[in-house]
Amino acid sequence: MSLLEGFSRNLEAHPLAPCLAEGERRLNYRQVAEAAGGIAGKLRRLGLPRERPIAVALPKGIDAACAVLAVLAAGHCYLPLDLKAPRQRLRWILEDAGASAVIAHQPWEGANAWIDPRPLPPAPLPPLPRGEEDLAAILYTSGSTGHPKGVALSHRAIRAFCDWAGELVALGPQDRIAAIAPLHFDLSTFDLFSTLSAGAGVHFLPETLLIAPSRLTGWLATEGVTGLYTVPSLLSFWAWKGNLKTGILPDLRFILFAGEVFPTPRLRRLADRLPQTRLYNLYGPTETNVCCHWPVDRGRLEDDQPIPIGTPACGDRLHIAPGDGELWVRGPTLASGYWRQGKLSPLVNARGWYQTGDRAGRNAAGEYIYLGRLDRMLKVSGHRVEPAEIEAALLSFPQVTDCAVVGVEDWQGIRPAAAVVMEEDVSPARIRGWLAQRLPAYMLPAFVRRLDSLPRLSNGKPDLAAVQRLLHQRTSMRAPS
Amino acid sequence: MSDIRPRLRAFVLEELIYCENPDVFSNEQDLLEAGLDSLGIMRLIMFAEREFGVTLPDTEIEPEMVRNFNALTRWIESHRQ
Structure with missing residues (x-):
C-alpha cells in the first residue's frame, strides 16, 4: 500500500x-x-x-x-x-x-x-x-x-x-x-x-527560531504543539537556554530524538525541565x-x-x-x-x-x-559524516598533498577536524573557504591544522590515533555548568 | 574600545564560520549569512560566558544579537560589570 x-x-x-x-x-x-x-x-x-x-x-x-x-x-x-x-x-x-x-x-x-x-x-x-x-x-x-x-x-x-x-x-x-x-x-x-x-496537523517551525531558543518555546506554546522529533544537539541548546519553566508547555506530550548520542547529563536537564513530557531515544x-x-x-x-x-x-x-x-x-x-x-x-x-x-x-x-x-564514520548533530569525503575535497585543493580527517570531541559532541600537509604555506581559512564551496556546513572541519607530514603506522597508512591526539590538543571547550 | 572583540573575532572566524580571508571580514558583516548556525551560536554563547564571565539571558538570544561583531560585542559588554 x-x-x-x-x-x-x-x-x-x-x-x-x-x-x-x-x-x-x-x-x-x-x-x-x-x-x-x-x-x-x-x-x-x-x-x-x-x-x-x-x-x-x-x-x-x-x-x-x-x-x-x-x-x-x-x-x-x-x-x-x-x-x-x-x-x-x-x-x-x-x-x-x-x-x-x-x-x-x-x-x-x-x-x-x-x-x-x-x-x-x-x-x-x-x-x-x-x-x-x-x-x-x-x-x-x-x-x-x-x-x-x-x-x-x-x-x-x-x-x-x-x-x-x-x-x-x-x-x-x-x-x-x-x-x-x-x-x-x-x-x-x-x-x-x-x-x-493519524489525521493530525503538521506545524512547520520557522527556521529563525532555531537561533532564538526562548522564542522557540513561545512558538511551541502558541501553536499548542503536542509532539516533535529532532536531534539531541538541538534539544541540548533548547534545554539550556530555552527559558523552559516548569509547566510552560502543558500540551507537549512527547519528544522523540535520534541521530546521535544524547549525553546523559544534558538529557537529564531536558527531562527535569519537562517533567510531563515522555521522551524516547530512537536509534538506526x-x-x-x-x-x-x-x-x-x-x-x-x-x-x-x-x-x-x-x-x-x-x-x-x-x-x-x-x-x-x-x-x-x-x-x-x-x-x-x-x-x-x-x-x-x-x-x-x-x-x-x-x-x-x-x-x-x-x-x-x-x-x-x-x-x-567500527569504521571512521562520525555522527555530527545527527548527520552522517564520512571523513573520506572531506579528505577527497581537501585533496582537490591544489597545494594539499596529504591529509587526514578525524573526529575531535568536546562537550558538544564530535566534530571533524583536519590535518593537512601542503606544498606551500596557505592559510587554513583559504582551505576552509574551498571546502565550504564543496561540502555542506555540517561536514566542514572544526579546524584545519597544517603538519609537516602525517604520522604513519609501520604499514604506511596514516596513524589516525596519533593525528587525533595532535588535533585534540586544539579543543578546549568544556561542558556548560 | 572593547578588548573582547578581538577574542570574539578570533574564535568565530577560526572555529564557527567559513570565510576565505578573515582579515577583511568587517565588524558589520553578517555572521548568519556567513554560516553561523544554531549550533555555532550555542558554542559562541558557551565561549562568551566562560571567557568574559557573563551570563547571557535566555530571552536575549536572538538573531539581532549575533548578527555581526559589533552587535555581538555590544551585547556581551552590556552584561559585564
Whole structure:
C-alpha cells in the first residue's frame, strides 16, 4: 500500500481538519490534497519516467510538503535537496540520482525539467499507486567513497517506521506535530507521514527560531504543539537556554530524538525541565530508519552512564556479530538499496542482514547499548559524516598533498577536524573557504591544522590515533555548568 | 574600545564560520549569512560566558544579537560589570 494511504483515508473522513500550518498560512486536508493534486496532474502530463526520482528543491514548508505528496501520488519517488548545500554538491547529486525533473520556485541549474508549483491550479488527487515495494524517497548522506550516497527507501520501509512510531506515541487527530528536521533527513518522514496518517496537523517551525531558543518555546506554546522529533544537539541548546519553566508547555506530550548520542547529563536537564513530557531515544542508521528504541526511564538517568538504545523497533530483528560485535539489522524498515547512477545496488550481506558498522552490546536488562563505530564514520548533530569525503575535497585543493580527517570531541559532541600537509604555506581559512564551496556546513572541519607530514603506522597508512591526539590538543571547550 | 572583540573575532572566524580571508571580514558583516548556525551560536554563547564571565539571558538570544561583531560585542559588554 502507498505511504499516502492513511492521508487519503483522513482526507475522506475529515476533509476540513487542519493539515499543514506554516506561519499564518493554514491548509486543511482537502486543500492540501488539491494543491498536491495540481502538481501531480502536471507530473503526469509531462509523462516522466516512473523509474527516475523527482527532486524537491523547496524550503521546508507547505509547498515542499505538497510537492512530496504530489510526487508520491503520481507514482514517482522524491529526492529532497538540501538548499543550504553547495551548488556543486547538489549538481552532483542530481546527476547521480538521474532526477527527471526538479520542483522549485526558480529554474534549477542542471535540471532536465523545472516545475514551479505555484501557478498550478488545484486538482483532485489522482488514485494512489499501490506497489509497496516501489521507491518512495532517496535520501543522500555522506559516503565513504568520497561522494554522497543515496539511500533508497520504499513505501513499505517508510510506512513500517511511520506506523510503528505513530502507535508508540498514540498519535491521533488532536495532535499537532512540529516539523523541524529538513526533508533530506530521515527524521522528516515522521513529521509528514506519521502525522498525516493519524489525521493530525503538521506545524512547520520557522527556521529563525532555531537561533532564538526562548522564542522557540513561545512558538511551541502558541501553536499548542503536542509532539516533535529532532536531534539531541538541538534539544541540548533548547534545554539550556530555552527559558523552559516548569509547566510552560502543558500540551507537549512527547519528544522523540535520534541521530546521535544524547549525553546523559544534558538529557537529564531536558527531562527535569519537562517533567510531563515522555521522551524516547530512537536509534538506526538511514538504511534502517529506526530499528531500536528506548522510552526514557527518568529514574535510570545517571550522569556517568550512557543511555541504552533499548529494544528492537518496527518489527526489525537485531543481531550482534560474534567477534567484532557489529550490530546487524533486518526487517521491514530496511532500505531497498543504495541508489547509484540511477540504479539500485544491494545494501545487505549474503545472509540478508544490513551491517550497520556500529558496535553494540547488551546490558544486564537485556537492552541494546551502543558502543561506537567500527569504521571512521562520525555522527555530527545527527548527520552522517564520512571523513573520506572531506579528505577527497581537501585533496582537490591544489597545494594539499596529504591529509587526514578525524573526529575531535568536546562537550558538544564530535566534530571533524583536519590535518593537512601542503606544498606551500596557505592559510587554513583559504582551505576552509574551498571546502565550504564543496561540502555542506555540517561536514566542514572544526579546524584545519597544517603538519609537516602525517604520522604513519609501520604499514604506511596514516596513524589516525596519533593525528587525533595532535588535533585534540586544539579543543578546549568544556561542558556548560 | 572593547578588548573582547578581538577574542570574539578570533574564535568565530577560526572555529564557527567559513570565510576565505578573515582579515577583511568587517565588524558589520553578517555572521548568519556567513554560516553561523544554531549550533555555532550555542558554542559562541558557551565561549562568551566562560571567557568574559557573563551570563547571557535566555530571552536575549536572538538573531539581532549575533548578527555581526559589533552587535555581538555590544551585547556581551552590556552584561559585564
